[in-house]
Amino acid sequence: MRTTNLIVSILALCMISISYGQRRKKSIEEPQQELISQTPKLVVGIVVDQMRYDYLTRFWGQYGNGGFKRMVNEGFNAKNNHFNYAPTSTGPGHTSVYTGTTPSMHGIIGNNWYDKATDKEVYCAGDDSYSSVGTTSDAGKMSPHRMLTTTITDQLRLHTQQRGKVIGVALKDRGAILPAGHSANAAYWFEGGETGNWITSSYYMDELPQWVEDFNTSNIVEAYKKPWNTLKPIETYVESGLDVNNYEGLQKGESTNAFPHDFPTIWGQNGQFDLLRRSPYGNSITADFALAALEGEELGQDAITDFLAISFSSTDYVGHFYGVNSKEVEDTYIRLDQDLARIFSALDEKVGEGEYTVFLTADHAAINVPSYLKDQKIPAGYLDMKGIGEKFDDFLQYKYGTTDVVKNLSNYQVFLDHKILTNLDIDIVIAQEEIAQELLSYEGIGQVYTGHQMWANDYTQGIPYILQNGYNQKRSGDVLIVPDPGYISYSRTGSTHGSPQIYDTHVPLLLFGKGVKQGSTVNRTEIPDIAPTIATLLGIAFPNGTTGQPIGEVLEFK
Structure with missing residues (x-):
């Protein structure tokens, strides 16, 4: 009886081994394919x-x-x-x-921007080396x-x-x-x-x-x-x-x-x-x-x-x-x-x-x-850019003896003339900080950051993180301005963006x-x-x- 049971057990093990071997062989012959990409037309x-x-x-x-x-x-x-x-x-x-990626890498820092290399405004897609096709x-x-x-x-x-x-x-x-x-x-x-x-x-x-x-x-x-x-x-x-x-x-x-x-x-x-x-x-x-x-x-x-x-x-x-x-x-x-x-x-x-x-x-x-938001009792408003400009010029004249230390102010950025500041023996980083502190005191301006801060820090969250991703070392300005939430520089009608x-x-x-x-x-x-x-x-x-x-x-x- 024991002999019979032993023979049955051996035969069963053999059948399992054969079955496993067949499955394993089939698995080797027909591997499961991993799709690694899609090819839409x-x-x-x-x-x-x-x-x-x-x-x-x-x-x-x-x-x-x-x-x-x-x-x-x-x-x-x-x-x-x-x-x-x-x-x-x-x-x-x-x-x-x-x-x-972001403007810090791809370089398109605005629709138009002040180009420090040529000392003029440029358009993101403008190129005079090519001509129009389909129009005169x-x-x-x-x-x-x-x-x-x-x-x-x-x-x-x-x-x-x-x-x-x-x-x-x-x-x-x-x-x-x-x-x-x-x-x-x-x-x-x-x-x-x-x-x-x-x-x-x-x-x-x-x-x-x-x-x-x-x-x-x-x-x-x-x-x-x-x-x-x-x-x-x-x-x-x-x-x-x-x-x-x-x-x-x-x-x-x-x-x-x-x-x-x-x-x-x-x-x-x-x-x-x-x-x-x-x-x-x-x-x-x-x-x-x-x-x-x-x-x-x-x-x-x-x-x-x-x-x-x-x-x-x-x-x-x-x-x-x-x-x-x-x-x-x-x-x-x-x-x-x-x-x-x-x-x-x-x-x-x-x-x-x-x-x-x-x-x-x-x-x-x-x-x-913003004028609609104000009527709904929500904090909002408009930057008085003319008033800010006049006050800022007075500050520059008082602090540095000339307004020429600023070459351009656009896209909520201040571009400084580094040559003039050097000639006046004024440290660039210090000038950035002084100007940032001044602008921060103006109504409607909520935050101000310097180019040095963009260079020296690695921000991972909040407004400075967003600004840093938009900051291109070769193309961006020396001081970055952030209006208060709900404040814009725009007409009293219609909406805008950029912040x-x-x-x-x-x-x-x-x-x-x-x-x-x-x-x-x-x-x-x-x-x-x-x-x-x-x-x-x-x-x-x-x-x-x-x-x-x-x-x-x-x-x-x-």
Whole structure:
């Protein structure tokens, strides 16, 4: 009996060994593959100029299912997404989204800034070494040459041996040029004025492609020369303030800032096609042109990933003119939602649902109109720049015997003349501290930091952290000024931006499509995280100045 049991046990062990060996052999023969990247046919990057995060929640009930809601419901929503530097403005914003770093590294420290090397003001995309294409004006004399690092779009071009196409599209030249990068196939922007044409620079090409010529000679843009009324009944626009108020700008030729705005009547007084910039029609024109680019450039039609960078600029023009609490802003976002749905539908049809990846963010947010805030008993106000300038000049004259020690005061920065200070035997660091102390005593100025502080310290949080990320050692000034929360240097109507305050830094980040999980996070994410996240998704090198980190919660490899 024992012998029989022993034989049975031995046979059982043999069967287990054989079975294990077969499974092990099968495992060796058929290893589990680890997917390390995704290859969407097309990546679409969308920057909505001046979009506050709360526009997503505030107007949620007004949105349809195909635009913002589709991105949230099918994709990933980073609810606590911020700019981690100042100034929060268009040029730096677009650059930081696409470079994965901040002005301290990529060098775009403003839309315009005082250039210490040439002793003159420069524009972030201006370049007189190139000529206009598609116009006889100077509006095309542009390039990305002031941007010091590569972009995610540059890295895609390098990774694909220049086979992946990159196209940038925006009403604003800087909104098209900086995201498209140094090695883009093309960037196009809107000339406005008398023509309403889309143009480019000889940096990219010598003549416009036929599809752009066809778009310019069509009646697509001209069709928007029509009155601007609300898309939905105005009584449903309860997420914004009164239609008639004292916080909005007034178009030339209008007697009231109320809807409707009769564009055909005031056309000539407001720059003709430039008037469309300050309306949702500018976004619709951008969507029209982006869809023409999708087809004309055959984007997403093969296995090599292409990239379409779109910036919707009209949201910024409308916000500046009417303010973030206006019915004009609400209507602009309702209409933008429809334009997004139009784009996503076209991508489904032409590229294929599930074959493309989209991200949407903003280049900065904006403050509520301070005069409105004051009327609501909220601390806010306006810097008296003329009074500050006069008082500051008196101080310089008294302290140093001359105002020439300051070469420039712009973008909330003071640029000192180091040669004059040296000749006067005045230590630069001491002069910075003395001037900072003086400016801090002025009404409306909340904090002041010196260039020496930016050099000598490594800030990790708060306002100084944000300022340091925006401080470029070669390009930035000697003294950095931060207005009190709620205070701006601007007109009494309309909204603006640029500060390190949270109302300027909190913006949306939505992603959906191939390689993107469905979900959300309230963990802090920062603008420089976007480019390395997309690079990780694609399996390509990060932009060469990257300081951000991939957002791991977003990505899905399966």
